[in-house]
Amino acid sequence: MENLLVAANWKMHKTLQEAEEFAEDIKAAKAKASLLIFPPSPYLARLSALLEGTSVEVGAQNMHAEEKGAFTGEISAAMVKSCGASRVLLGHSERRQHFGETNASINGKVKAALKHGLKAMLCIGETSSERESGRTMDVLRAQLEECLGGVSAKEAGRITIAYEPVWAIGTGKTATPQQAQEAHAFIRKTLSGLFGKEYSKTRILYGGSVTPENAASLFREKDVDGALVGGASLDVGKFLKIGNAG
Ligand code: 13P
Numbered sequence: 112m113e114n115l116l117v118a119a120n121w122k123m124h125k126t127l128q129e130a131e132e133f134a135e136d137i138k139a140a141k142a143k144a145s146l147l148i149f150p151p152s153p154y155l156a157r158l159s160a161l162l163e164g165t166s167v168e169v170g171a172q173n174m175h176a177e178e179k180g181a182f183t184g185e186i187s188a189a190m191v192k193s194c195g196a197s198r199v200l201l202g203h204s205e206r207r208q209h210f211g212e213t214n215a216s217i218n219g220k221v222k223a224a225l226k227h228g229l230k231a232m233l234c235i236g237e238t239s240s241e242r243e244s245g246r247t248m249d250v251l252r253a254q255l256e257e258c259l260g261g262v263s264a265k266e267a268g269r270i271t272i273a274y275e276p277v278w279a280i281g282t283g284k285t286a287t288p289q290q291a292q293e294a295h296a297f298i299r300k301t302l303s304g305l306f307g308k309e310y311s312k313t314r315i316l317y318g319g320s321v322t323p324e325n326a327a328s329l330f331r332e333k334d335v336d337g338a339l340v341g342g343a344s345l346d347v348g349k350f351l352k353i354g355n356a357g
Pocket residue numbers: 120203275279280281282283318319320321339340341342343
């Protein structure tokens with residue numbers, strides 16, 4: 112198994128100057144995990160340039176499925192790549208909740224990202240009412256099948272999954288290591304069913320109120336391959352502690 116991957120999703124936070132300071136600090140530091148930053152898109156080119164030659168990757172938080180056109184305010188896969196970024200985060204629950212993204216529209220974005228050679232990190236996860244009504248695994252299966260429909264087994268090698276239970280995002284209510292492990296094992300089994308046995312190696316990150324205090328217990332679980340961190344990733348010290356927790 113590869114080493115852990117710890118990713119920062121800054122959402123709509125930080126000025127360019129603050130982002131540059133974070134990048135300089137991270138360049139000077141060491142982490143056991145591979146690190147990845149999803150900054151706001153205006154900073155992609157600058158952060159990619161600052162972190163060139165390091166092992167820290169940079170990715171976009173979102174992109175449009177179309178190649179180009181009259182889509183004011185949107186960015187395409189080719190634009191993300193041309194900024195030096197290697198990854199894109201897709202299907203975050205905040206995109207689903209506030210911007211009307213659906214499994215079908217996310218599927219279009221996943222296919223466009225892979226076509227342009229980007230690595231796609233697909234976010235999936237159940238709401239609290241879905242969990243309480245015992246539908247968690249059905250929801251996860253449908254999200255995987257629908258968001259990854261039409262993706263070839265070869266392209267699937269560039270997919271990473273982030274399991275982010277919606278009820279755990281920004282709430283301080285982290286999933287227990289057992290809840291995370293159970294979901295991750297199910298996701299791994301579903302991916303193998305969709306793409307073949309070798310996809311059991313796909314990295315599956317946990318996201319939702321990850322902190323320096325709870326990261327190690329999550330990372331001890333067999334199928335937790337890293338973390339997608341929101342709030343705690345805004346502070347370089349906290350982010351590095353999570354990157355060294357495994
Ligand atoms: P928090 O770590 O703030 O709960 O956010 C998680 C998240 O949404 C990462 O994508």
